[in-house]
Amino acid sequence: MGKPTGFIEFLREVEAEISPSDRIRNWDEFHIPMPEEKLRQQGARCMDCGTPFCHTGTLISGMASGCPINNLIPEWNDLVYRGLWREALDRLHKTNNFPEFTGRVCPAPCEGSCVLGIHNPPVTIKSIEHSIIDKGWEEGWIVPEPPTKRTGKKVAVVGSGPAGLCAAAQLNKAGHWVTVLERADRPGGLLMYGIPNMKLEKERVVMRRLKVLEQEGVEFKCNVEVGKDLPAEALLKDFDAVVLCTGATKPRDLPIQGRDLKGIHFAMDFLTANTQAVLDQHEGNDFISAAGQDVVIIGGGDTGTDCVGTSMRHGCKSVTQLEILPIPPETRASDNPWPEWPKIYRMDYGQEEAAAKFGADPRAYLTTATKFEGDEQGNVTAIHTVQVQWEKNEQGQFALKHVPGTEKVQPAQLVLLAMGFLGPEEPLIDALGLERDPRSNIKAEYGKYNTSIPGVFAAGDCRRGQSLVVWAFNEGRGAARECDLYLMGSTDLP
Template identity: 65%
Template sequence: MGKIKGFLEYKREVPADRGPLERIQDWKEFHEEMSEEDLRDQGARCMDCGTPFCHTGIMLKGVTSGCPIHNLIPEWNDYVYNGYWKDAFDRLMKTNNFPEFTGRVCPAPCEGSCVLGIIKPPVTIKNIECSIIEHAFEQGWVEPKKIAVRSGKKIAVVGSGPAGLAAADQLNKAGHTVTVFERDDRIGGLLMYGIPNMKLDKEGVVQRRIDLMEQEGVSFMPGTEVGTDYPVEKLEEEFDAVLLCTGATNPRDLDVEGRKLEGVHFAMDFLRAGTKAVLTGSDPEISARDRKVIVIGGGDTGTDCVATSIRQGCDHVIQLEIMPKPPLERQSDNPWPEWPKTLKVDYGQEEAAALQGEDPRRYSVMTKKIIDDGNGKVRAIEVSQVEWVVDEGRTVPRPVPGTEEIVEADLVLLAMGFLGPEAALLEKLGVEQTERSTIKAGYDDFTTNREGVFAAGDARRGQSLIVWAINEGRAAAREVDRFLTGETNLP
């Protein structure tokens, strides 16, 4: 715990952000840092709650509650409060390979299940986590570890997102020779191209960790698509085990008239092009500059599209959500320790509101069709309000007659989630898929129908959180290690 009665003495405080109108002028991370004294006060708020739920990592009503990698949160909160930063760092690294990633982009289900959150704002777990790892980098505590003995076993990890990197890190520490394949030109998967630079700095944070792993012996092969650039026959011949961490990159599409018009793009294509442009100093292949942008879909991806559009200099941006507007406070059917389904204003909406004078989100809105300008380009979309009704036991949206509206747009971004992994590689490997199109692999051993071929992360469980991807990568690494050696000491 932190300080006795600390939760009564100190209010929840998080680092100040750079002002929205200032930060939209660049692509730098926008969170400021807190002083060590202020961080100790926040650590002091951690209660001696007897049964902490913050590190449970369970699913309640289909939503994550607590930390899926079971971070030892009360312990490192206490260490921070007492000024024992090295001990806090050691505890943090017992469960999390990449706290600098989760401390920036995880939605913090740990805070949603914090016991203090029953009566007061929860402990600032996410910020303390990020502060611990950044302090450790500053102090030189994060150093490449020499692997004393190599097993002689070779493992191919396909995909360099958080699941693939976590698995590679663990398997390398176990002494195996690990090669990570990535079809994009840079390593990092979702971390590199799926999350904008202002949320997760690519050179200073992502590449820093990749460089460290490379120094420890992990081999990376960017720009190499397994099944195309690197035949599957060669993969199976040269490696003793294969771990598929390709992610759930097959986006959910919008089946409406006008979908194929020029100017309609999947959100991830837009974000990838935007980040590549930032990294190379070039113009993005898909640009929002001077365009009326409509983002269809909420969630983190939708928010990132809003923020990216603003930084690229869009004329205006609107975000449409088919779900109703969330309440300001927990409802009776959403009790603690469930994730609080309440209204949140993320960085993108804050920036749009500062620039445009209002929150860009419109709720309970369905897109009915996309309208042609007469030259094959989008000029507007037709929408209508929806009400949610029960039909044959399922709650579904139903258009409300008379609420149809035409909304101008010349760039439409589809941010409606993902369906599962792409099938081409799986078919070449002969790996079975589930009815949901995810890779069919055991929840205990991560094995597929092909001996020596394993799967983890979003490719196996479907679209999920970065912290679940790390959980799966670590767990799959244990099973690959067990498969190769007959036992495992990996945590």
């Protein structure tokens, strides 16, 4: 806890941000650090709640409630309140390998289950978390810590996203020689190319941590696609164990009339090429530009929001985001009680930027696309939409119905499909002959992570399906523990 009466004395405050109109001029992060005095006050709001749900990390109604990596939140809130920043950093690193990532991109299920949040605004846990780690970097407290002894065992980690990096960091800490195989030209996976630079800076934040991992002994091999550049069987031959963290990168498509028109792209193709262009300073990059375009984004999740923010920085003519679900309520609904994740109306950074320029939230709720229209050259020029409603069918399941008379046609020269993912890509799974679960993910029991092949483990989205970055951290750390146990017969990893 923080100060016993802190939650009464201090109101919730969050970091200030550069105005939406100004920040869309560049690709930099736009949060303004909170003064230390304010941070200590926010830490003081952590109350003596008795049972801190913020770090339970459970699933309720299919959503995370509390922190999936069980961060010791009340402890480091108290330490920040008392000005003990180094001790707060040590507590944070006990459960979290990379707080600078989660502190920026995690949706903070911890705040959704904060006990104070039952009747008052919750503690600003996310702001405090990344302030602790940022101070650690500023003070030079974070230095390479290679293991003192090596086991001689070699482990391959396939994929360098959140799960892969956590697995690699933990296995290296246990003394194994770890090689991370990444098919992209830079390591980081989703953290590098799936999240735009203004949300998570690549050079200053991501690469900084990757360099420390390298200095600790982790080897990164990029431009290596297992099954193509490296035979899948070589994994089993050349390494003592393998941890698969390939993600769930197979995008959901929209097979409606006109889908083959030029100008219709998957969201990740758009975001990846753009980040590559930003990192290479737009030299010789062939990226998809939204400049001067009427942009329609199909999908209302985080990826859709990133497409909105990216389109705004390109200088789009207009932007619309289609959301098939109804608009959420302003406050928790009766069927969404604490400590569930609060399904309430929010405007994320992308919507704020679009609203500042075009005058309104760009999301069109309860709306779906029915057809794409194009010109004689095969370029998309318009999108046909219709409003929908959800009704229960004879089986008692909610089904989608079009609302007659709500059809609409609007201009669109760029359409981005951000409707989620169907599971991991298949070539590597097929090459290894791994069993799959009914959802096409790699079959591996949660908590054990062992696949149908001895010595091969799976973690993160390729095992559980598309999920939060903190679940990837949870699984990467867990798979490392089980892999270490397999290799050594015992393990000290948490």
